[in-house]
Amino acid sequence: MAGSVAQREALEKLEDRHLNNFLGAPFHAEVCFPRLIIPFCGPIKGGMRPGKKILVMGIVDLNPESFEISLTCGDSEDPPADVAMELKAIFTDKQLIRNSCISGERGEEQSAIPYFPFIPDQPFRVEILCEHPGFRVIVDGRQLFDFYHRIETLSAIDTIKISGDLQITKLG
Template sequence: MAVQAAEKDGINVEDDHLNDSLRNPGLISPDKEISRLLTVPFSGRIRGGMRPGKKIIVMGIVELEPESFDVSLTCGRDSEKDDTLHDVALKLTARFNDRQFMRSARIAGKWTAEEASTDYFPFIPDQPFRIEIHCEHQRFRIFVDGHQLFDFYHKVKSFTSIDTVQIQGDLQITKLG
């Protein structure tokens, strides 16, 4: 059964990125609650863009020997030809070699300085995790496995223009909402 596109918790998932936990591409259970492994790198639309009160949840498993992974909220899909076309409202980067969880943004083609994380590094190779990105009026509030780690004050002021979530690196995505 081929599926053109699926929508899960406000994020549109293209059919070429959709797999269920049994590796059957494009299958959707009637209740749409099946956990899916999404292909990395992943790009999906956020229906209606971000707004205060909205949150993005990324659940996954870190690979066995990871170097890094990124979760980004962007203003439009990145083009393969020119990666500098779209603003990045928030880029979260987990770096395993120095055990840092960094955040930054790209505005008008220029990256802001990376902000260092707290001393706590929440990710463990070959273990599951849950990242929650809460959008508030002044900032994004970032939680990992239920613990608030840090805030990131908005650089992109038009919330509705933040309409894409992109994920890449050394992880498997098990759920996105």
């Protein structure tokens, strides 16, 4: 019996070192993962809830076209998972497009921002804070926008997807 408890504890310690078990608690990805692979898809432990924060730190590529950060309800491709919030940075137009896609229907696109915060070949820090009315997005310490919830069950938002012209240096 003691052997199985020790084995279970050893397995839990090994799992705790895995990136996907840390979403929701900041950590240094470079300790276990020198560079996270893009495109990235990983679970958000316990799903979203008011007060929970996701941190994405990275470096924009030298000649970027765009990148996306999406919070989804699972990672299903067929049928596609609901997208609670899709954040797409487009460098040619210096736009930050936000939207959702629920049951295959895209919502109303939002694009108004006070400034475009991302610079080619420069680091960035995106914080996505889940609050009761919506997501508050902070880039490099400055609030950029709020995106009101379009998915009622916040805990169903349990996956983060990141793709495009960037490198991730920290995810928590």
